[in-house]
Amino acid sequence: MSFAWAKPYEPKSELGRWFDERLPLPRLVYGAIGGGYPVPRNLNYFWNFGVLSGIFLTIQIVTGIVLAMHYYASSDQAFNSVEHIMRDVNAGWMLRYAHANGASFFFIAVYIHIFRGLFYGSYKAPRELIWMLGLVIYLLMMATAFMGYVLPWGQMSYWGAQVITGFFSAFPLVGEPIRIWLLGGYAPDQAALTRFFSLHYLLPFVIFGVVILHIWSLHIPGSNNPTGVDVKDEADTLPFHPFYTAKDGWFAALFLLIYCAVLFFAPNALGHPDNYIPANPLATPAHIVPEWYFWPFYAILRSCTFNLFWIPAKLWGVLAMFASILLLFFLPWLDRSPVRSGNYRPVFKRFFWILVADVLLLGYIGGAELTPLNTALGQLAAAYYFAHFLIILPLVSKFERPLPLPSSITASVLHGEDEESAPYGLAKSAPAAAH
Amino acid sequence: MVRIIGFFVGIGFVLVMLFSLGSGAISYFNAPPEASVEHLYHKEPRELALASDGPFGRFDRQQVQRGLQVYTEVCSGCHSLKLVAFRDLRELGYSEAEVKKYAADFKTEVPSINPQTGEAATRKGTPADAFPSPYANETAGRAANNNALPPDLSLMTKAREGGAAYVYSLLTGYQNQPAALLKQFPASKTPNGLHYNPYFANLNLAMPPPLTAEGQVSYSDGTKPTVDQMAKDVAAFLVWTAEPKLENRHRAGIAVVIFLLFGTVLGYMAYQNIWASAKRKVALKGPLEPANQAKRSRAKAKAGMPPQG
Numbered sequence: 001m002s003f004a005w006a007k008p009y010e011p012k013s014e015l016g017r018w019f020d021e022r023l024p025l026p027r028l029v030y031g032a033i034g035g036g037y038p039v040p041r042n043l044n045y046f047w048n049f050g051v052l053s054g055i056f057l058t059i060q061i062v063t064g065i066v067l068a069m070h071y072y073a074s075s076d077q078a079f080n081s082v083e084h085i086m087r088d089v090n091a092g093w094m095l096r097y098a099h100a101n102g103a104s105f106f107f108i109a110v111y112i113h114i115f116r117g118l119f120y121g122s123y124k125a126p127r128e129l130i131w132m133l134g135l136v137i138y139l140l141m142m143a144t145a146f147m148g149y150v151l152p153w154g155q156m157s158y159w160g161a162q163v164i165t166g167f168f169s170a171f172p173l174v175g176e177p178i179r180i181w182l183l184g185g186y187a188p189d190q191a192a193l194t195r196f197f198s199l200h201y202l203l204p205f206v207i208f209g210v211v212i213l214h215i216w217s218l219h220i221p222g223s224n225n226p227t228g229v230d231v232k233d234e235a236d237t238l239p240f241h242p243f244y245t246a247k248d249g250w251f252a253a254l255f256l257l258i259y260c261a262v263l264f265f266a267p268n269a270l271g272h273p274d275n276y277i278p279a280n281p282l283a284t285p286a287h288i289v290p291e292w293y294f295w296p297f298y299a300i301l302r303s304c305t306f307n308l309f310w311i312p313a314k315l316w317g318v319l320a321m322f323a324s325i326l327l328l329f330f331l332p333w334l335d336r337s338p339v340r341s342g343n344y345r346p347v348f349k350r351f352f353w354i355l356v357a358d359v360l361l362l363g364y365i366g367g368a369e370l371t372p373l374n375t376a377l378g379q380l381a382a383a384y385y386f387a388h389f390l391i392i393l394p395l396v397s398k399f400e401r402p403l404p405l406p407s408s409i410t411a412s413v414l415h416g417e418d419e420e421s422a423p424y425g426l427a428k429s430a431p432a433a434a435h
Numbered sequence: 436m437v438r439i440i441g442f443f444v445g446i447g448f449v450l451v452m453l454f455s456l457g458s459g460a461i462s463y464f465n466a467p468p469e470a471s472v473e474h475l476y477h478k479e480p481r482e483l484a485l486a487s488d489g490p491f492g493r494f495d496r497q498q499v500q501r502g503l504q505v506y507t508e509v510c511s512g513c514h515s516l517k518l519v520a521f522r523d524l525r526e527l528g529y530s531e532a533e534v535k536k537y538a539a540d541f542k543t544e545v546p547s548i549n550p551q552t553g554e555a556a557t558r559k560g561t562p563a564d565a566f567p568s569p570y571a572n573e574t575a576g577r578a579a580n581n582n583a584l585p586p587d588l589s590l591m592t593k594a595r596e597g598g599a600a601y602v603y604s605l606l607t608g609y610q611n612q613p614a615a616l617l618k619q620f621p622a623s624k625t626p627n628g629l630h631y632n633p634y635f636a637n638l639n640l641a642m643p644p645p646l647t648a649e650g651q652v653s654y655s656d657g658t659k660p661t662v663d664q665m666a667k668d669v670a671a672f673l674v675w676t677a678e679p680k681l682e683n684r685h686r687a688g689i690a691v692v693i694f695l696l697f698g699t700v701l702g703y704m705a706y707q708n709i710w711a712s713a714k715r716k717v718a719l720k721g722p723l724e725p726a727n728q729a730k731r732s733r734a735k736a737k738a739g740m741p742p743q744g
Contacts, residue, residue: 264688
C-alpha cells in the first residue's frame with residue numbers, strides 16, 4: 001500500500017515467516033499501522049484525533065459488552081437494573097460511568113477530527129471517499145448514542161425517544177405510520193426499548209466495519225498534512241511506527257487523563273439530572289434536551305418556526321436538521337478551491353473560524369432555555385450555518401486568491417518557501433501517490 | 436451542478452430561518468412576553484459544603500448516621516428509599532447486629548405472604564431487604580397525600596439540579612409568600628394545601644415543612660439538632676443513598692489519575708526521544724530571519740502578490 005518507498009514486511013523470526021506465508025496478518029498490520037506505512041512528517045496534534053476516536057470506540061464496545069451482561073431491556077426493570085449495576089455489580093459504577101462519559105469523549109474526539117478535516121481540506125480529492133465514509137460513521141454514531149441514551153429508561157431517555165421518533169411524524173401521510181412502525185407502538189414502550197437495545201448492540205460493530213473501510217481508503221493516498229501539499233518523496237515522510245505510534249501514544253495518555261478526571265470526579269456533569277428519575281409517560285419534563293453532542297442540531301431543529309412555501313415549520317425543522325449533516329457529503333464538490341490547507345487560504349480561514357464560533361453558539365442555544373433572545377440568536381446562527389456551506393464556501397473558493405504553497409513538505413519544515421508548489425491536480429507530474 | 440442546486444437549497448434554508456426570525460420579532464413586539472412568577476421568584480440553591488465534595492471527599496460517617504436518623508424518624512413516614520438495602524448500612528459503620536436490629540425495628544414491615552394461607556401479609560425486615568415503602572402502592576401514596584405522590588428519595592441528590600444543596604435549601608426554604616409577589620401576581624397566591632418555597636421549581640409544594648422545630652430529633656452524639664443541622668445531615672445522607680460507591684470512585688480516581696500522569700510523562704519523554712532524530716536542525720530559523728524574508732518577498736513577487744503583508 002501507499003508509497004513506493006514503503007518498507008515491505010520482513011519477518012524477523014522463523015515463526016513469523018511460517019505464519020506470514022500462511023496468513024499474512026502481521027504483514028497487513030505492519031503495512032497499516034507499522035513501519036511499512038509512511039506518513040507526512042509535519043502532522044500536528046490535530047492529526048491525533050483519528051486514533052483517539054478508535055480508542056474510544058474500543059472503550060465503548062468493551063464496557064458496553066460487560067454492561068449488557070447486567071442490564072435488562074425491560075420497561076419496568078431497565079431503570080432498576082442500571083441502579084443494580086451502580087450499586088451491586090463489582091465495579092459496575094465504573095463501567096457505567098466509563099461508558100456514559102466515553103460516549104461524550106468519543107464525540108469530542110470525533111468533532112475535533114471533523115473540524116480538522118474541514119480546516120485542512122482533508123475532504124478534497126483524492127480523499128472524498130474517506131470523508132464520506134467518515135460521515136457515515138458519524139451518522140451511525142449518532143444513531144447508536146441516541147439509542148444508548150434511551151436504555152436507562154429515565155425521564156430524558158423516554159422523552160428524548162418520544163421527541164426524536166416524533167421527527168418522522170413531520171412528514172405528511174407516511175410520517176405517522178413510519179413512526180409507529182419504528183417504535184412498535186403509539187409511544188415508546190417495551191417494543192421500542194427491546195429493539196433499541198438490539199440495535200444499540202449491533203451498530204457499534206457496523207461502525208467498526210466502516211472504520212476499516214475509512215482506514216483502508218485513507219491508506220491509498222496517505223494522510224493529508226497541515227500544508228495540504230502532496231507527499232513528493234521519502235524525505236517528506238516518516239514511518240508510522242515508531243514515530244506516530246509514539247506521538248499518538250503520549251497524546252492518548254493525556255486525553256485519557258482528562259477523560260478519567262471527568263469519569264471519576266464529575267461523572268454526571270455531562271448528563272441531565274432528570275435521567276435519574278424513572279420514565280413516566282404521564283409527566284413531561286419542563287425542558288426536554290438531548291445529550292450535549294446533539295445540541296447544535298437541536299438548535300437548528302427548533303429554529304424553524306415559520307410555515308414557508310406551504311411547508312409546515314415542523315417539517316422545515318426536520319428537513320433543516322437532516323440537511324445540515326447531509327450537505328457535508330457534498331462538501332468536496334461545494335468547495336472547488338484546489339488548495340487544501342486553510343493556512344494558505346486567507347479568506348476561507350476567516351469564514352472557517354466564524355463557522356466554529358457559529359457551531360459553538362448553536363450548541364449553546366440547543367441546550368439552553370428558549371428565551372426570545374436565544375431563539376433569535378439560534379435562527380441567525382442556523383442561517384449562517386447553511387449560508388456558510390452552500391453559498392459562501394462555493395463563492396470564496398471561486399474568487400479567493402490563495403497564498404503561495406511551499407514547494408514540498410520538507411521545504412515547509414525548513415521554511416524554504418522560495419519555490420512554489422502546485423495545488424492538487426495542477427502539478428505537471430502526477431503526485432507521488434498510491435500503488 | 437452540485438453548487439447550483441446547493442445554492443438554491445442554501446437560499447431556501449436561510450430564508451426559512453430569517454422568516455422565522457422576523458415572525459418571532461413581530462410577535463415579540465406586538466405582544467412582549469410577560470415575566471413569569473417562577474422566573475422572578477425562583478431561587479438557586481444555597482451553598483452547602485459536605486465532606487464528600489471534591490476529588491478527595493469522604494463521607495462524614497457521623498453526619499450520615501445522623502441523616503439516617505432524620506430519615507428514619509421524619510422522612511420515612513411518607514418517602515420510600517427503594518434502591519437502598521438495610522445491609523448497605525454496614526458501610527456507614529454499623530455492626531451486623533445493629534443493622535439486624537434496625538431492619539427488624541423499621542416502622543414499615545416488608546410485604547410478604549402468610550405461609551399457611553398464602554394471603555398477603557407483612558413480616559419484620561432483615562438486612563437483605565430493601566427499605567420497605569411506606570405506602571403499598573402509588574394509589575395509596577396519592578390517596579394519603581392529597582394526590583401528590585411523595586417521590587422515592589434514593590436518587591434525589593442526583594435527580595435534581597443542585598443536588599445536596601437543593602435538598603438542604605428546600606428543607607430550610609419554607610416561608611410566607613413575599614408581599615411583592617402577591618401584589619404583582621394576585622392570581623399566584625399559594626393554593627390551600629400547598630406551601631410556598633422559592634427553591635421549588637414552581638414555587639408551591641405539596642409537602643408541608645417536614646423539619647419545623649429544634650430538637651425534633653434527638654442526636655446521641657451531642658450535635659445540636661437545629662433545623663439547619665438536620666437539613667444538612669439528611670442532605671448528606673441522601674448523597675450517600677444516591678451513590679454509596681462514591682468513596683470507591685474517589686479512591687480509584689486518584690490512583691488512575693496518578694497512573695495516567697506517569698504514563699503521559701513517560702510517553703512524552705519516549706516521544707521526544709524517538710523524534711529527536713527526525714526533527715532537523717534548521718540553520719535558518721523563523722520567518723523574521725532576514726534571509727527568509729528575502730526568500731519570501733521573492734516568492735511573493737513570483738506569485739504576483741504585493742510584497743507587504
